[in-house]
Amino acid sequence: MEYILAMTGASGIAYGVDILKKLPSRKVLILSNGAMEVARYELKGKISEKTLRGYADESYGEGDFGSPVASGSHKFDAFMIVPASMNTIGKIAAGVSDNLVTRVASIALKERRKLVIVFREMPLSTIHLRNLLTLSEAGAYILPASPGFYHGPSGLDDLFSFVTSRVFDIIGVDNKFIKRWGD
Ligand SMILES: Cc1cc2nc3c(=O)[nH]c(=O)nc-3n(C[C@H](O)[C@H](O)[C@H](O)COP(=O)(O)O)c2cc1C
Numbered sequence: 001m002e003y004i005l006a007m008t009g010a011s012g013i014a015y016g017v018d019i020l021k022k023l024p025s026r027k028v029l030i031l032s033n034g035a036m037e038v039a040r041y042e043l044k045g046k047i048s049e050k051t052l053r054g055y056a057d058e059s060y061g062e063g064d065f066g067s068p069v070a071s072g073s074h075k076f077d078a079f080m081i082v083p084a085s086m087n088t089i090g091k092i093a094a095g096v097s098d099n100l101v102t103r104v105a106s107i108a109l110k111e112r113r114k115l116v117i118v119f120r121e122m123p124l125s126t127i128h129l130r131n132l133l134t135l136s137e138a139g140a141y142i143l144p145a146s147p148g149f150y151h152g153p154s155g156l157d158d159l160f161s162f163v164t165s166r167v168f169d170i171i172g173v174d175n176k177f178i179k180r181w182g183d
Pocket residue numbers: 007008009010011012032033034035037038041084085086087088120121
């Protein structure tokens with residue numbers, strides 16, 4: 001199995017980090033320039049870019065169009081964008097493939113592979129909502145980064161785990177990170 005995870009320049013980088021750490025191999029990471037900018041604020045040097053890239057088997061920047069994942073002939077099982085900026089969401093919804101993140105998203109849609117989009121934005125404009133609807137109609141899974149509270153979270157890690165668990169359920173990765181309703 002190969003999973004590709006992209007982080008873009010939205011708040012909520014920690015959600016992407018949690019997924020990256022827990023994801024089984026083989027895992028490929030794509031960091032947009034915006035993601036690295038936001039990571040500087042949100043990770044506050046606690047996790048360096050090198051460490052982040054080290055969690056993955058391969059990692060690329062947004063301009064790496066020569067990488068294997070830039071081609072539709074390269075097989076992968078799911079592409080996750082966590083967190084997804086409204087900029088990246090708007091571009092994918094408009095069919096723009098101007099960097100490696102939007103290119104892999106367009107491949108996922110055209111090849112009918114799993115595309116999982118986790119966004120944190122609040123509130124959402126009508127344009128954001130239309131873009132998300134367009135992507136949902138095209139087959140993407142749309143997940144707001146809004147963890148539940150019924151599993152009795154005791155801290156941030158439990159909230160991250162909730163979102164990671166929902167993403168893993170969609171991409172078919174068995175997990176027991178949270179107490180499920182009815183357990
Ligand atoms: C600290 C910081 C936080 C940001 N948070 C968000 C956010 O939550 N949502 C969003 O859509 N854009 C946010 N932005 C703006 C995006 O990073 C910007 O639109 C960028 O062009 C996105 O590029 P990308 O989609 O290629 O990663 C933030 C920027 C900074 C510097």
